[in-house]
Amino acid sequence: MRSEFEFIERIRDRARGVQAADLMRGIGDDAAILRQRAGRETLITVDLLVEEVDFKLAYAPPRWLGAKTLAVSLSDIAAMGGAPTFSLLTLAIPPALRSDAFWEAFFDGYFTLAAAHGVALIGGDLSSSPDRLALDSIVMGVCAAGRAVRRDGARPGDGVYVTGSLGASAAGLRLLLAGARVEDGVDTPEQRALRAHLCPTPRVAFGRGVGEAGLAQSMIDVSDGLAQDLAHLCEESRVGAVIEFERIPIADEVSLVAQSEEEAFRLAVGGGEDFELLLTAPPENEAALVALAAERGLRLTRIGEIVPPCEAFTVGVRRGEEIKSLSIRGYNHFAGAPEPASI
Amino acid sequence: MRSEFEFIERIRDRARGVQAADLMRGIGDDAAILRQRAGRETLITVDLLVEEVDFKLAYAPPRWLGAKTLAVSLSDIAAMGGAPTFSLLTLAIPPALRSDAFWEAFFDGYFTLAAAHGVALIGGDLSSSPDRLALDSIVMGVCAAGRAVRRDGARPGDGVYVTGSLGASAAGLRLLLAGARVEDGVDTPEQRALRAHLCPTPRVAFGRGVGEAGLAQSMIDVSDGLAQDLAHLCEESRVGAVIEFERIPIADEVSLVAQSEEEAFRLAVGGGEDFELLLTAPPENEAALVALAAERGLRLTRIGEIVPPCEAFTVGVRRGEEIKSLSIRGYNHFAGAPEPASI
Numbered sequence: 001m002r003s004e005f006e007f008i009e010r011i012r013d014r015a016r017g018v019q020a021a022d023l024m025r026g027i028g029d030d031a032a033i034l035r036q037r038a039g040r041e042t043l044i045t046v047d048l049l050v051e052e053v054d055f056k057l058a059y060a061p062p063r064w065l066g067a068k069t070l071a072v073s074l075s076d077i078a079a080m081g082g083a084p085t086f087s088l089l090t091l092a093i094p095p096a097l098r099s100d101a102f103w104e105a106f107f108d109g110y111f112t113l114a115a116a117h118g119v120a121l122i123g124g125d126l127s128s129s130p131d132r133l134a135l136d137s138i139v140m141g142v143c144a145a146g147r148a149v150r151r152d153g154a155r156p157g158d159g160v161y162v163t164g165s166l167g168a169s170a171a172g173l174r175l176l177l178a179g180a181r182v183e184d185g186v187d188t189p190e191q192r193a194l195r196a197h198l199c200p201t202p203r204v205a206f207g208r209g210v211g212e213a214g215l216a217q218s219m220i221d222v223s224d225g226l227a228q229d230l231a232h233l234c235e236e237s238r239v240g241a242v243i244e245f246e247r248i249p250i251a252d253e254v255s256l257v258a259q260s261e262e263e264a265f266r267l268a269v270g271g272g273e274d275f276e277l278l279l280t281a282p283p284e285n286e287a288a289l290v291a292l293a294a295e296r297g298l299r300l301t302r303i304g305e306i307v308p309p310c311e312a313f314t315v316g317v318r319r320g321e322e323i324k325s326l327s328i329r330g331y332n333h334f335a336g337a338p339e340p341a342s343i
Numbered sequence: 344m345r346s347e348f349e350f351i352e353r354i355r356d357r358a359r360g361v362q363a364a365d366l367m368r369g370i371g372d373d374a375a376i377l378r379q380r381a382g383r384e385t386l387i388t389v390d391l392l393v394e395e396v397d398f399k400l401a402y403a404p405p406r407w408l409g410a411k412t413l414a415v416s417l418s419d420i421a422a423m424g425g426a427p428t429f430s431l432l433t434l435a436i437p438p439a440l441r442s443d444a445f446w447e448a449f450f451d452g453y454f455t456l457a458a459a460h461g462v463a464l465i466g467g468d469l470s471s472s473p474d475r476l477a478l479d480s481i482v483m484g485v486c487a488a489g490r491a492v493r494r495d496g497a498r499p500g501d502g503v504y505v506t507g508s509l510g511a512s513a514a515g516l517r518l519l520l521a522g523a524r525v526e527d528g529v530d531t532p533e534q535r536a537l538r539a540h541l542c543p544t545p546r547v548a549f550g551r552g553v554g555e556a557g558l559a560q561s562m563i564d565v566s567d568g569l570a571q572d573l574a575h576l577c578e579e580s581r582v583g584a585v586i587e588f589e590r591i592p593i594a595d596e597v598s599l600v601a602q603s604e605e606e607a608f609r610l611a612v613g614g615g616e617d618f619e620l621l622l623t624a625p626p627e628n629e630a631a632l633v634a635l636a637a638e639r640g641l642r643l644t645r646i647g648e649i650v651p652p653c654e655a656f657t658v659g660v661r662r663g664e665e666i667k668s669l670s671i672r673g674y675n676h677f678a679g680a681p682e683p684a685s686i
Contacts, residue, residue, distance in 0.1 A: 028495075030563060031388035031419050033386060033491045036381070041379060046433055048479065122387070125390050131475075148368070152372075220373060
């Protein structure tokens, strides 16, 4: 492959494609320069993806890996109710991964998604890695002052809502682990599940719309799994939540791998990486939220309610007359695997 | 070690120590929220440090590694003439590196330097790594609109100036490779060289002062080595530069490892990682620049001049009556080692 400097010049050429307001200086200096404006707030998030831990090259077409690297961070900006604006990208590249074809495909995926959302790549860094690829994705966004939707604003009486459906990504991961592989141009439930896992769609337009219209009290994206992400939201807001077993919008693809209703539920709420948006809002905003989702071509499902904090559970699941504590846990990077699921 | 979530909570506790203007929301949400203000610009930079490539744990006391992780990015903000404000930190942690003592020391170094410069840690991410530690350091800064000092502003007739002295870091690296190790509380030239390499001091106050007073036409920090960084600056500015062989401020510690005047020069201009500031300014600003450096306890040396672009060299070295092209190259992550030095 070309040298480090030629590689960077190639990225810089591709980054020039996006016209960005308020960008005074992008790649090419010690730091990027961005104009600030009165009455606005900057949002910033970072997501680290490590080979063999967060992805496997054997599973992921490089174009999808490039898109997912950006998508996971776009999802965080969407979850704040903001509009994404700028990105930075850090690459630790092992000697075995120096083919031009790999990186052209990776950046096709990255820059196509960036252009779709008006995001300009303004910086980054590069190092070699002894053996594994690592990607660090930084995305900035913007919102009107005071309009960011935080995790800590949920109040008892809020409805709990989620976009789209849950579990397709977890189903896709199971299928990959069982040997399924991506096939170009094939549209089957199995291939849709793989795509949900390997190339998720962040809910950028809906999230931004929620923030701009001030419709939600709190919001988070479903990256660790609904159970864990709703628990994070409740902990930050110092409230509890009760969700309805029957109302979880389980993705059709889950039926490819789940043997029972319980297993489907566990995959949907415990699986993670769906990158749907989970939000809470007072009942009077429900109609506007559903309409906004419909405009964006999304389903929005009311799955439960925020309740005052209680000792028995942070997140409870109601099935019939019974409420049980939801103890499904998501991925713990230090434990190496999800903790045992139980409900 | 504790779980991933306890680890993050511990970092979050430590991050609360810094009071930061314009920080609306730090660690704990999908993204951090920062107030923008009219008449200001945001600066943002990122630096990736990979174990065995950019540092070795056998050499670096964890406290110094924590400080250096932040320092390299502070240096970039200084090189823009800005004031650092916020940081984010990404960690890919291998199973072998889970001791509380290591991370307490690492964060002592990181947060002590952050506090010294009023920098608040506002976010980050964490993953496990199969075998090597990788650190991604993101630092944001601020300056008045139009005051950022870029690489592309150098003009023929500008003087070329550098802070401090050059080569101590390269000398320190050679000593480490030859078996020297850090000894607590020992102040010898050898130990000072090791410290220059393992725990460099970014020129934050001077860089910010240069930007605020509008004294420089262009500026860059010396991370790849003066030869390469001055070439970057010249390429961005579409000019050339001539530096004087006799005027390079070679650090005293270079004499520990260099056998000749030529070798000392090569280490000083080719070694890299000094994190001094290299700037160009019109002659009428020289007195003010020297005074500003003196106020900050720094030496500032005029090492040459910006010239119109010429075909013979980007950066030339004058020694006596002769000007030769400076072809010393810095580190290339894809080549794995510096290219052969020649002058």
